[in-house]
Amino acid sequence: MATILVTGGAGYIGSHTVRALLDAGDSVVVVDDLSRGHREAVDPRAEFVQADAGDRERLAALLTGRPFDAVIHFAGLIAVGESMADPARYHHGNVVKSAALFDVLRAHGVTRVVFSSSAAVYGEPETVPIPEDHPLRPTSVYGETKLWVERMLAHYARAYGFRYVALRYFNAAGAHPDGTLGEAHDPETHLIPLAIGAALGTRPPLRIFGTDYPTPDGTAIRDYIHVCDLADAHLLAVRHLLAGAPGGVYNVGTGRGHSVREVLAAAELVTGRPVPAVEAPRRPGDPARLVAAPDRIRRELGWEPRYGLEDILRHAWRWHSRQGGGRSGSAGGWPGG
Numbered sequence: 001m002a003t004i005l006v007t008g009g010a011g012y013i014g015s016h017t018v019r020a021l022l023d024a025g026d027s028v029v030v031v032d033d034l035s036r037g038h039r040e041a042v043d044p045r046a047e048f049v050q051a052d053a054g055d056r057e058r059l060a061a062l063l064t065g066r067p068f069d070a071v072i073h074f075a076g077l078i079a080v081g082e083s084m085a086d087p088a089r090y091h092h093g094n095v096v097k098s099a100a101l102f103d104v105l106r107a108h109g110v111t112r113v114v115f116s117s118s119a120a121v122y123g124e125p126e127t128v129p130i131p132e133d134h135p136l137r138p139t140s141v142y143g144e145t146k147l148w149v150e151r152m153l154a155h156y157a158r159a160y161g162f163r164y165v166a167l168r169y170f171n172a173a174g175a176h177p178d179g180t181l182g183e184a185h186d187p188e189t190h191l192i193p194l195a196i197g198a199a200l201g202t203r204p205p206l207r208i209f210g211t212d213y214p215t216p217d218g219t220a221i222r223d224y225i226h227v228c229d230l231a232d233a234h235l236l237a238v239r240h241l242l243a244g245a246p247g248g249v250y251n252v253g254t255g256r257g258h259s260v261r262e263v264l265a266a267a268e269l270v271t272g273r274p275v276p277a278v279e280a281p282r283r284p285g286d287p288a289r290l291v292a293a294p295d296r297i298r299r300e301l302g303w304e305p306r307y308g309l310e311d312i313l314r315h316a317w318r319w320h321s322r323q324g325g326g327r328s329g330s331a332g333g334w335p336g337g
């Protein structure tokens with residue numbers, strides 16, 4: 001079994017992946033500065049180090065004399081709107097810090113990296129479903145920064161012998177089926193937690209951003225991928241690199257798209273409650289349709305998603321009901337939850 005360093009392991013996708021790695025028997029060290037993540041989300045079986053993933057001194061001290069087999073690099077900023085308003089923050093948080101981390105990895109001979117990329121690297125799609133060789137024309141600073149880091153990894157692979165897998169996530173959603181881990185962003189901008197909050201009455205009615213898209217019901221279509229299926233993709237990516245594979249770039253999505261209205265209908269079915277919603281104008285920068293062509297990851301990593309939209313909503317509902325109901329010692333759940 002392997003020893004894995006996980007940056008951003010207190011975040012949404014990171015914490016689910018840490019759990020999956022530990023369940024598979026790996027040793028895990030989490031590095032997270034808790035600026036966005038939650039200490040409670042880190043599995044107690046993992047070693048936790050509160051540090052910035054771009055802090056050269058702390059990272060160097062951690063890597064000295066410790067043989068890490070690979071690094072999964074989640075730490076970063078994820079909000080498209082914020083990236084447009086404050087690009088410096090995104091260039092620093094996503095690109096500069098990744099460069100610092102990779103320097104430390106190089107210096108310590110850790111050259112296997114799994115990186116959290118995003119479908120945002122494609123920008124407005126020319127073809128849907130989107131294959132990995134689709135043109136890369138991000139329409140947000142966030143997407144640009146993800147693409148820069150992918151390119152950095154490609155350069156480091158050529159020049160320094162890095163081997164990496166960049167996973168281009170589509171719409172991560174859902175929660176651990178046991179209800180103990182889930183999504184807790186602050187502020188929350190994602191459709192599914194907002195829809196569930198609206199159903200629970202803990203958030204305002206959902207605004208449907210755009211009802212005039214060229215889609216069957218007029219609302220935008222996304223490829224929602226269960227966070228535990230995403231976690232599995234990371235495990236397979238690590239195993240792939242450890243087996244000596246050269247790595248590469250992979251979409252992680254189901255290949256199936258659902259409209260905003262379909263998500264709301266599924267939320268009503270699962271919760272048994274109406275989801276109060278109002279129609280609103282399109283959100284700037286939102287494409288009509290983002291759906292993955294996931295053939296490459298299926299073929300090369302043997303990945304198959306286990307969950308569909310209803311599972312995603314059922315698990316998210318379980319998690320948010322628990323959070324809303326308060327957990328012992330933390331009324332209202334995790335900070336930001």
Ligand code: UFG
Binds near residue numbers: 192208222
């Ligand atoms: N939506 C609403 N109302 C809301 C929130 C969202 O109608 O209150 C709609 C959006 O317009 C979009 C869909 O629901 O059509 C999904 O929106 P999310 O905000 O949940 O997710 P995005 O597709 O905008 O963004 C996600 C990730 C980004 C990533 C992007 C591209 O959060 O990090 O996918 O893959 F860049």
